[in-house]
Amino acid sequence: MTRSEFSHSGIYAAALTPLNADLSPDEDALVRHGRWLLDNGCDGLAVLGTTGEANSFSVSERMSMIEAMVEGGVPVSSLMPGTGCCSISDTVELTRHALGLGVTGALMLPPFYYKGVSDDGLFAAYAQVIDRIDDDRLRLYLYHFPQMSSVPLSYDLIARLIEAYPGIIAGMKDSSGEFTNMSGASERFPGFAVFSGSDEFLLDILNAGGAGCITAVSNIASSLATRVLRAWRDGEADNATDLQEKLTTVRETVCAYPLSAALKEIMARHSGDGEWRNIRPPLQALDDAGAADLLARLADTGFSLPALNGGVR
Amino acid sequence: MTRSEFSHSGIYAAALTPLNADLSPDEDALVRHGRWLLDNGCDGLAVLGTTGEANSFSVSERMSMIEAMVEGGVPVSSLMPGTGCCSISDTVELTRHALGLGVTGALMLPPFYYKGVSDDGLFAAYAQVIDRIDDDRLRLYLYHFPQMSSVPLSYDLIARLIEAYPGIIAGMKDSSGEFTNMSGASERFPGFAVFSGSDEFLLDILNAGGAGCITAVSNIASSLATRVLRAWRDGEADNATDLQEKLTTVRETVCAYPLSAALKEIMARHSGDGEWRNIRPPLQALDDAGAADLLARLADTGFSLPALNGGVR
Numbered sequence: 270m271t272r273s274e275f276s277h278s279g280i281y282a283a284a285l286t287p288l289n290a291d292l293s294p295d296e297d298a299l300v301r302h303g304r305w306l307l308d309n310g311c312d313g314l315a316v317l318g319t320t321g322e323a324n325s326f327s328v329s330e331r332m333s334m335i336e337a338m339v340e341g342g343v344p345v346s347s348l349m350p351g352t353g354c355c356s357i358s359d360t361v362e363l364t365r366h367a368l369g370l371g372v373t374g375a376l377m378l379p380p381f382y383y384k385g386v387s388d389d390g391l392f393a394a395y396a397q398v399i400d401r402i403d404d405d406r407l408r409l410y411l412y413h414f415p416q417m418s419s420v421p422l423s424y425d426l427i428a429r430l431i432e433a434y435p436g437i438i439a440g441m442k443d444s445s446g447e448f449t450n451m452s453g454a455s456e457r458f459p460g461f462a463v464f465s466g467s468d469e470f471l472l473d474i475l476n477a478g479g480a481g482c483i484t485a486v487s488n489i490a491s492s493l494a495t496r497v498l499r500a501w502r503d504g505e506a507d508n509a510t511d512l513q514e515k516l517t518t519v520r521e522t523v524c525a526y527p528l529s530a531a532l533k534e535i536m537a538r539h540s541g542d543g544e545w546r547n548i549r550p551p552l553q554a555l556d557d558a559g560a561a562d563l564l565a566r567l568a569d570t571g572f573s574l575p576a577l578n579g580g581v582r
Numbered sequence: 583m584t585r586s587e588f589s590h591s592g593i594y595a596a597a598l599t600p601l602n603a604d605l606s607p608d609e610d611a612l613v614r615h616g617r618w619l620l621d622n623g624c625d626g627l628a629v630l631g632t633t634g635e636a637n638s639f640s641v642s643e644r645m646s647m648i649e650a651m652v653e654g655g656v657p658v659s660s661l662m663p664g665t666g667c668c669s670i671s672d673t674v675e676l677t678r679h680a681l682g683l684g685v686t687g688a689l690m691l692p693p694f695y696y697k698g699v700s701d702d703g704l705f706a707a708y709a710q711v712i713d714r715i716d717d718d719r720l721r722l723y724l725y726h727f728p729q730m731s732s733v734p735l736s737y738d739l740i741a742r743l744i745e746a747y748p749g750i751i752a753g754m755k756d757s758s759g760e761f762t763n764m765s766g767a768s769e770r771f772p773g774f775a776v777f778s779g780s781d782e783f784l785l786d787i788l789n790a791g792g793a794g795c796i797t798a799v800s801n802i803a804s805s806l807a808t809r810v811l812r813a814w815r816d817g818e819a820d821n822a823t824d825l826q827e828k829l830t831t832v833r834e835t836v837c838a839y840p841l842s843a844a845l846k847e848i849m850a851r852h853s854g855d856g857e858w859r860n861i862r863p864p865l866q867a868l869d870d871a872g873a874a875d876l877l878a879r880l881a882d883t884g885f886s887l888p889a890l891n892g893g894v895r
Contacts, residue, residue, distance in 0.1 A: 327669050393863035393864065
């Protein structure tokens with residue numbers, strides 16, 4: 270299988286979730302942010318992932334946000350919402366709801382409360398979810414992020430899932446930061462679309478047969494990531510490497526700060542809309558000194574964000 | 583303040599959640615199990631905690647179970663449901679719902695998806711929850727279980743919460759297994775009811791001014807734990823020590839296996855009802871060999887469970 274045959278591929282933003290002052294989701298702002306990202310090179314939107322504070326919202330808040338995006342004209346083919354919860358009941362409800370809207374891609378954390386669980390237990394959890402959903406349209410992307418979930422997904426588990434649910438188990442977002450885990454999965458499982466969760470491995474995972482990247486920094490730098498992808502696709506190896514270096518520099522600058530807060534700060538400055546800083550506890554907005562420091566460092570990289578189309582809010 | 587002035591104290595079972603074959607909660611069995619525990623010495627029921635697979639259920643499933651217990655005649659004063667979720671929205675909904683039923687005690691995990699969050703962020707999370715609930719009847723017990731939540735609760739955080747919400751911040755369940763953390767909190771925060779999450783520290787935490795224990799093993803051994811408490815209360819130091827040793831032996835035997843599964847296995851054998859083995863993934867029932875091994879070892883301790891009152895199911 271070639272890259273273009275993956276169900277989903279390219280540059281996906283792990284989209285931020287704009288909030289009102291009372292910390293309720295600002296759905297209009299979310300739709301505008303999503304459209305802006307798609308206008309600036311994103312192939313898709315991994316809404317309600319780690320960066321988008323998914324687990325800080327209730328199931329009904331999450332469903333309402335996906336509905337708002339679809340009703341707001343965001344193409345369903347571009348959406349890959351995070352739907353993996355601690356509870357099978359919640360994961361099934363969220364994923365079924367997305368499918369009901371025509372959204373077939375879902376990025377799915379394993380149940381992440383219990384630690385040290387067996388592969389048998391994780392297989393049973395994913396199997397329960399897939400069996401209960403019972404919809405062949407589903408394209409399930411496993412979400413491997415051991416540093417946050419504390420529940421790693423092994424190759425053995427992936428192999429069992431692919432064997433049991435061919436077609437449905439479509440790929441993985443690997444946020445482990447371990448490139449050998451990403452490239453190994455891409456080599457070992459033909460047709461399994463591996464997305465790097467880290468911008469710095471975009472070019473490397475493309476060269477290793479991967480699908481692309483799903484990253485937080487794509488909230489601000491998708492235009493740069495897209496240029497890496499295009500240069501690689503066009504066989505411009507040196508250009509791709511230069512662009513990747515620029516992207517990596519932006520990533521390293523932003524990732525020196527708490528990530529969702531840093532990106533919301535950057536969007537607040539770029540849009541002039543301070544509401545962008547709203548964030549749900551336990552995450553916290555950057556303090557003034559941190560914000561000034563971040564912005565100064567980002568300016569030093571020479572990177573600038575694309576213009577907003579009519580204002581993000 | 584003396585121990586008897588705590589809002590909640592004594593022996594609390596971190597109650598198991600019986601399930602039907604389709605993994606839906608068996609509410610009738612839950613009520614019967616709760617009554618049996620109260621009949622056999624439990625002062626209260628910490629339903630829907632880690633042992634009770636709380637995070638494996640949806641918010642609506644959790645609310646329905648609490649309603650069933652109250653409607654089933656379990657005294658509201660004996661209930662201390664787990665209500666802490668990753669999402670403030672969910673935590674508020676669950677806790678408000680319990681208060682609406684007259685259940686004032688709540689055992690509250692911090693939001694546990696994001697790791698490495700600051701005390702400021704955790705304070706803001708608990709503060710948002712308490713402010714939104716806005717009910718002076720609430721008695722909030724912090725749930726410190728770093729091995730499972732990966733989000734420890736520091737003394738500095740506890741001190742800030744007690745200062746901001748006196749009366750409401752009522753105590754802590756400490757499942758860290760570090761006795762100095764429990765005893766230190768009990769000494770440092772007068773009137774703050776510290777429950778050991780581990781049976782082996784019951785006598786020690788009582789001697790250190792703590793409130794008692796909230797444990798998984800109390801699902802089977804509450805009668806023994808109660809005898810430790812009574813002997814301690816009556817000044818029978820040697821007897822209390824002997825009983826504590828027996829309780830510790832039972833605990834060590836059971837805790838050599840995955841805990842919820844082991845306790846469900848024991849209840850299945852005791853009741854003759856194999857449905858007790860049903861458990862939600864990612865947790866898994868013991869295999870036959872493990873089950874036989876556990877039962878043999880438990881028999882070797884000489885421990886036996888109290889008779890069931892009319893059958894647990």
